[in-house]
Each structure stands twice: as structure tokens, then as C-alpha cells.
Amino acid sequence: MPKLKNLLLLVLGTMFVGAILAYIAAGWHELPLDDDARAQAPGAFLNSSQGKIHYQWYGKDGAPVIVMVHGFANPSFVYRQNADALAAAGFRVLTFDHLGRGWSDRPKTKYDDQFYERELLDVLDGLALKQPLGLVGLSMGGLTTSNFAARHPDRVKALFLFVPAGFDLAADPQSLSRKMMKAPIVGDWIWRVLAKRIMLGNSQYDESKAQPHDRLQGDVTEQMNYQGYWQALSSSYRHTQMHDRGDVFQKLQATDIPVAALFGSADITVLPSSLGKLNKIIPRAETVMIEGGGHGLNYQMSSQSNGHLIAFFRSHLESE
Numbered sequence: 203m204p205k206l207k208n209l210l211l212l213v214l215g216t217m218f219v220g221a222i223l224a225y226i227a228a229g230w231h232e233l234p235l236d237d238d239a240r241a242q243a244p245g246a247f248l249n250s251s252q253g254k255i256h257y258q259w260y261g262k263d264g265a266p267v268i269v270m271v272h273g274f275a276n277p278s279f280v281y282r283q284n285a286d287a288l289a290a291a292g293f294r295v296l297t298f299d300h301l302g303r304g305w306s307d308r309p310k311t312k313y314d315d316q317f318y319e320r321e322l323l324d325v326l327d328g329l330a331l332k333q334p335l336g337l338v339g340l341s342m343g344g345l346t347t348s349n350f351a352a353r354h355p356d357r358v359k360a361l362f363l364f365v366p367a368g369f370d371l372a373a374d375p376q377s378l379s380r381k382m383m384k385a386p387i388v389g390d391w392i393w394r395v396l397a398k399r400i401m402l403g404n405s406q407y408d409e410s411k412a413q414p415h416d417r418l419q420g421d422v423t424e425q426m427n428y429q430g431y432w433q434a435l436s437s438s439y440r441h442t443q444m445h446d447r448g449d450v451f452q453k454l455q456a457t458d459i460p461v462a463a464l465f466g467s468a469d470i471t472v473l474p475s476s477l478g479k480l481n482k483i484i485p486r487a488e489t490v491m492i493e494g495g496g497h498g499l500n501y502q503m504s505s506q507s508n509g510h511l512i513a514f515f516r517s518h519l520e521s522e
Contacts, residue, residue, distance in 0.1 A: 235308060235428040243305040250324035252317070253307025257298035257325065261289030266519040267331060269296045271322065273341030273367075274444075275401060275435060277304030279420035280340065283504035284511060291512045293336070293519070298325055302434025304425050313434060314441035318346040319353060326357060334359035336515050340500060341472065342367050342444055344463070352453035360518035361454075362511055363463040364500045368447035369476035375445055384440045394432055405470070406498050416502050451483045462488040462514045464507060466495025488514065 233239060240247065245258035258278065268288055270281045278297040285295045299306040301321055302313060311317065326332075337358050339347030344366025351358040373380060382388050401407075402423070409417045425431050454461065461484055465477040477489050490510055492499050500507050 232429045248328040253309045256305035260285040260295040265294040267294045268336035270338040271343035273343045282419035283501045287508040308430025313437040338362045340364040349450045355457040360460045365472045367444040369479045370473040371445045455484045460518045466499045471497040
């Protein structure tokens with residue numbers, strides 16, 4: 203029996219040391235996101251209260267402004283097909299990388315509702331965008347823009363949502379795996395060691411059969427080469443509740459902001475049942491189910507999605 207106990211301790215000790223070494227090795231290649239690294243980025247940067255934010259403009263000065271807010275993991279180039287189409291339709295479009303993603307700084311802080319509200323305020327104020335404008339949110343960005351619009355209705359003239367989080371998600375928040383990913387220490391290890399493999403294993407990133415125009419217009423793994431990306435995702439996952447957020451949409455309903463939303467019938471992240479729940483809370487919302495659309499329908503089916511996007515903003519923003 204003592205020999206068995208010693209063997210068990212040896213096995214556990216070996217596993218523990220192996221886990222520590224895997225944790226260290228996982229971040230060994232990561233580089234600091236400094237000015238030399240940022241020199242590779244297109245666009246420009248603004249200094250916000252929480253760090254430097256990378257942004258890009260599309261379209262002509264003086265046109266009605268639309269600000270596009272991306273989701274949980276992909277940086278702002280996820281909107282390239284949509285921004286180009288809006289600019290060609292006569293709008294002035296701003297995209298930016300969330301803090302913690304893309305070329306923006308990765309502050310060590312709590313990425314919660316208040317964090318994303320402050321971030322968007324800093325972007326609008328930092329670029330002197332004081333007049334009400336068009337706002338677009340994708341996935342998690344759909345939730346954060348809805349929250350922003352509800353809390354700052356004077357800053358938003360119309361809101362368009364691509365597959366917004368906040369209702370029914372495929373991932374069960376009560377599952378053991380999800381609880382482990384939110385847990386201290388264990389969750390940190392999972393995010394640092396396993397998250398890249400898990401995320402890139404998502405079918406959304408299999409673009410082998412997609413036409414060039416229906417693919418992400420950038421390398422989603424590039425942002426992973428710099429320190430702080432996985433910590434930012436982990437903090438967002440822990441502190442931004444992305445399911446059952448009827449409270450946010452109830453507050454949005456209390457405003458008079460026009461709302462539209464696209465959902466995909468084949469979305470395996472934000473479930474199609476979310477459309478009915480949004481309609482129930484915000485009856486005025488213009489909602490469309492894109493047949494066969496997945497979670498990346500804004501770029502994977504951009505020709506179809508852009509038609510709804512442009513028509514909505516032509517109806518609710520003053521065009522010149």
C-alpha cells in the first residue's frame with residue numbers, strides 16, 4: 203500500500219510539473235505589443251483611458267457616420283466586406299479593435315459591461331464624434347452596443363445587430379467545461395494552453411471551401427502572437443455575461459432607437475431561437491433569418507447581409 207501511495211504521488215507530481223511547464227511553454231513565443239509591433243498596423247491609434255486603440259476609417263469625410271463594433275475573438279477586419287460596401291453606398295465607416303484584440307493594447311483589468319461601455323465612449327469622444335450616429339454590433343458586440351445604446355440613447359441614431367449575443371447560446375453556461383473555463387487557476391491554464399486549439403477548431407474558421415471574398419480579410423492568428431490576448435478573452439468570458447441578457451434589451455426597448463438584426467439558421471454559436479426572443483422584447487425591431495447563415499454570416503454571406511445593412515441605414519441616417 204505505501205508503494206502504491208508513493209506511485210500515485212509521483213504520478214500526480216509529474217502531472218503537476220507537466221502542467222506548469224505546458225503553461226510556461228504556451229506563452230513562450232508571445233511578443234510585447236509595443237510601438238515597433240504596432241508600426242505594422244494599417245490605420246491609426248487613439249489614446250483612451252484604458253490604453254491605445256487601433257482604428258480605421260472607410261468612406262468620404264462628411265458622410266453619415268457608422269461605427270462598427272466587433273465581437274469576442276476576431277479583430278475589426280471581420281467587418282472589411284461590410285465596411286467597404288457601406289463606404290461605397292455613401293457612408294463614413296469607423297472600425298476599431300477592442301482592447302485586448304487586434305492591434306489595440308491589452309490592459310490587465312476586468313473586461314465587463316462597464317469596460318466596453320467606457321471603451322466605446324472613449325472612441326467616440328476621442329474622435330470627436332458627438333452627433334448621434336449609426337452603430338453596428340456583431341455577436342458579443344451586438345450585446346455591448348445594445349447596452350451602450352440603452353445607456354446613451356443621445357449618441358445613437360440607429361442600431362444594426364449581426365447575430366447578437368444576449369439570448370440563446372449553444373454553449374451551456376452551467377456545463378462543467380464552461381465552469382472550469384471561468385474558474386481561477388484551472389481556467390487560466392485552459393485559456394493559455396488549450397484555447398487556441400479549441401477556438402481554431404471551430405467550423406467557422408474552416409475556409410477551405412469558401413470563395414476569397416467570403417473569407418476573413420486578415421489573419422486571425424496574428425493577434426495571438428502578442429502578450430495579453432488570451433488573458434483578455436478569459437476576462438471577457440468570465441465577466442461579460444453573454445446569455446439571458448433580456449435586461450439589456452428591455453432597456454433598449456424603452457428608447458426610440460431603430461433596431462435591426464440578422465440571424466443565421468445554421469448558427470451554432472448564437473442559436474436561431476434568439477430571433478424570436480428579440481422580437482418579443484423589441485417588437486419594432488426589423489429582424490431577418492438568413493437561411494443557411496452561420497455565425498460569420500456578415501462576411502461569409504456578405505452580398506446578402508450587406509443589402510439589409512445598407513437599406514437599414516439609408517432609411518434611418520441622413521444620406522447626402
